[in-house]
Amino acid sequence: MAVVVVESPAKAKTINKYLGSDYTVLASFGHVRDLPPKDGSVDPENEFAMKWEVASDSKKHIKAITDALKDDDTLILATDPDREGEAISWHLQEALEKKLKGKNVSRVTFNAITKSAITEAMKHPRQVDAPLVEAYLARRALDYLVGFNLSPVLWRKLPGAKSAGRVQSVCLRLIVEREMEIEAFKAQEYWTVIAKLQTPRGQEFEARLTVLGGKKLEKFDLPNATAAELAVHAVNSRDLFVQSVEAKPATRNPWAPFMTSTLQQEASRKFGMGAKACMSAAQRLYEAGHITYMRTDGIDMAPEAVMAARDEIKSRFGANYVPDSPRMYKNKAKNAQEAHECIRPTDMSRGPEKLKLADDQWKLYDLIWKRTIASQMAAARMERTTVDIASKDGEVVLRANGQVITFDGFLKVYDQGRDDDEGDDGARLPQLMQGEATKKQDVTPDQHFTQPPPRYTEATLVKRMEELGIGRPSTYASIVTTIQDRGYVRKDKNRLLPEDTGRLVTAFLSNYFRRYVEYDFTAALEDQLDDISAGDRDYKEVLARFWKDFSAALGETSDLRIGEVLEKIDEVLAPHLYPPRADGSDPKSCPVCGEGRLNLKTARSGGAFIGCTNYPECRFTRPLSAPDADSDTAMLDGTVLGQDEGQDITLRIGRFGPYVQKGEATADMPKPPRASLPKTWAPDSIDLDRAMQLLNLPREIGPHPDDGEIVEAAIGRYGPYVKHGRTYANLPDVEEVFTIGMNRAVEVLAQKAAKGARGSTAKALKELGEHPDGGPIAVMEGRYGPYVKWAKVNATLPKDSDPETITLEEALELIAAKASKGGKKTTKKAAPKKAAPKKAAAKKAPAQKAKE
DSSP states (O other): OEEEEESOHHHHHHHHHHHOTTEEEEEOOSOSEEOOSSTTSEEGGGTTEEOOEEOHHHHHHHHHHHHHHTTOSEEEEOOOSSHHHHHHHHHHHHHTGGGGTTOEEEEOOOSBOSHHHHHHHHTSOBOOOHHHHHHHHHHHHHHHHHHHHHHHHHHHHSTTOOOOOTTHHHHHHHHHHHHHHHHHOOOOEEEEEEEEEEOTTSOEEEEEEEEETTEEOOTTSSOSHHHHHHHHHHHHTSOEEEEEEEEEEEEEOOOOOBOHHHHHHHHHHHHOOOHHHHHHHHHHHHHTTSBBOSOOOOOBOOHHHHHHHHHHHHHHHOGGGSOSSOOOOOOOSTTOOOOSBOBOBSOTTOOGGGOOOOHHHHHHHHHHHHHHHHHTSOOEEEEEEEEEEEOTTSSEEEEEEEEEEEEOGGGGTOOOOOOTTOOOOOBOOOOOOTTOEEEEEEEEEEEEEOOOOOOOOHHHHHHHHHHHTOSOTTTHHHHHHHHHHTTSEEEETTEEEEOHHHHHHHHHHHHHSGGGGOHHHHHHHHHHHHHHHTTSSOHHHHHHHHHHHHHHHHHHTTTOOHHHHHHHHHHHTHHHHSOOOTTOOOTTBOTTTSSSBEEEEEOTTSSEEEEETTTTTOOOEEOSSOOSTTHHHHHTTTEEEEEETTEEEEEEEETTEEEEEESOOOSSOSSOOEEEOOTTSOGGGOOHHHHHHHHTOSEEEEEOTTTOOEEEEEEETTEEEEEETTEEEEOSOGGGGGTOOHHHHHHHHHHHHHHHHTTTSOEEEEEEEEOTTSSEEEEEEOTTSOEEEETTEEEEOOTTOOTTTOOHHHHHHHHHHHHHHTTOOOSTTHHHHHHHHHHHHHHHHHHHHHHO
8 A cells, every 4th residue: 555645636636536446545735834924934054944834824824734644654655747736745755754753755746637647657666856946945945035025125225016926027028118118119200101902813812012113112211101102102103014924832840749838828719718827727727637747848758648649630631631740849849858748638539528527628739639639740832923013114012912721730720829929821812924914003102100018918928938937837927926916917808018117126126136137047047047947057156156145136125225226217217207208398297287296206105106395385295107098187286176165176187197186285174174076077078067066975865754863865975875873875877976855865764774684574464363372473575485384484485385275374384394394393392492502502611612
């Protein structure tokens, strides 16, 4: 007998089926130990000694393993076949050290949860791989040292910032810099000329002007509408003939099978699936034995899997879809370890149509199966045609491109999605012969503007991280998720946009810890971690070298003042914070007082905003994000709408939106009357009357007819409402706050009271009479249908019963059946017996509480 430990119960259940009764398969539920989040968990002064702590939830899992080992002499650690899996096995071995004396401990790995893979793995046990563990320890220590030491610097020097991380901060920098590129981008106008032409056989096609005045047109050679119109005239004034027709055969090879990053990218493109959701679905597929291990940067495929794929292709599509020799793939990604196989189905013959899975798992399996099969199929063959149509004098030449697929090959199964920067293939062209004339149907100038680089999606961000060598397959999803959870980045229509806090953090780190958010430095550190896992570097030397420089950088920030930091960040982010104004005025001059300068400030509650240096005389503030479409709104700040009781009523634009204010702050009244504008009110539509309506809220409607207590209408945090005593009832429209009368208010309040009472006091539909043991019996209207009520017994009416026709005798039968089923008596004599247990329970309560 042997005890086998894996990470998850789902994986344990699948493996148990294959190993049988000679093995006890248990789950560790992931890592059983971690570094406690407190100072000293990694000690740089003591050779980077690490203090591990067993999680409270993990103690019961360790106990289960310990109990199983009492009867078994062998422990087999079968966690995932990567650095993280090796670390989990090492942690288990360390946590169980005292219990493993005299026991046989071994490590096995398998790339797929299939009977053959597991049986084969059991024949080749080994010990825990020390270099892989050391690489894990180095990575864990680095992440701790950066996060635990850098995050407090952020908290002290940059209010509102939450955390920094060795890789997450570099990933955030990618998104912030892309956004700054977009903001700094200046679109350049250019024009093209497209002609719709017709062959002598009446077939239409399009061609683009490529030569004008005998010279090849470059992208910006037609810079404006005038130049484009002259080009159109040149085309229209000439007869056009087919100058040349060139058809070339071409082939298109399939894509490599999936690795972690490409799977995440394609799931995002095709399904809009985030990296986290993709890996969660893949994890379930792996644990169920449907696919191979899903955290890998290898694209190699086992020879037996290649042959199985070729057999399946031949069976499904025919021999002409199978290439002469198997396809071999080599990873081009930086730092690819190629330690594992690609992500592929464990059984090539098991197509998606044969599996019943949850929707996200089925879609992902369908994608993996198609990509894997396609990767071993024959190339697609096509014919690409280029046709030049020219005037006889050679002054004007237009070009048409076309493509026709002559053999679909792998495209029969799978075609990859496209990123924003990838072009498209040409369409089919009609038959054209050299020398024949073409007829002009229409010649059109088209205006274009150069486009900024696209914002990252999760897919393109992972692709870029992979290209730079930042992170590893097991970390992509968590990194992308973390920067969103921290509030540094938000997702909008599947695009990643930096929040203002994310910009501040990036600006701070880029200026004071520049080396540690450099792409090359982070990638080089990943190289060193790979060297450690290969046994080529000492992990403590890597840590010592890193800590020496990093601790020095930390020390340099100790004397930094918050004001100094804000000035530097204000300077770095100036293009974003203070974009050019339409009127050409200084973007940093205060739009209200005109005397002060705008700069970055911090709020007492945390976070930052833009304020005027002329404070407190000028109280202009706005959020960090510079107003664009609402830039006119900022100019309304301080507008005097009129006077009331000799005090100015002004419109203000604050950090939390526009509001109206009566008077100014004084020593006697530090907080003058204010009222926020409802979201549906445009600031430029506010006049004195509207402002006074807001400032006079809550509005008194009058005394309630039932008790004389005043009924009020107002606008609160959750919208417009009416209030009577402790009852609040929402109103559907803001305008109703200023017009609602007593009748309508009483109706709304009554509806709210009835709605709130539904759960506590049910409505009686019919009184049936007295129960023989005393007490009325009634038919009640319940949330889940009518029921009969007597004392504390509620008996639901059968579905075919009519509550209006039910008799007392029928009700008594239902009550007796319900009471009997619930173990209750239907006689008064039972009452003392019911009370006794409650009394006894009450007596026990203090003792029981003390015991707890």
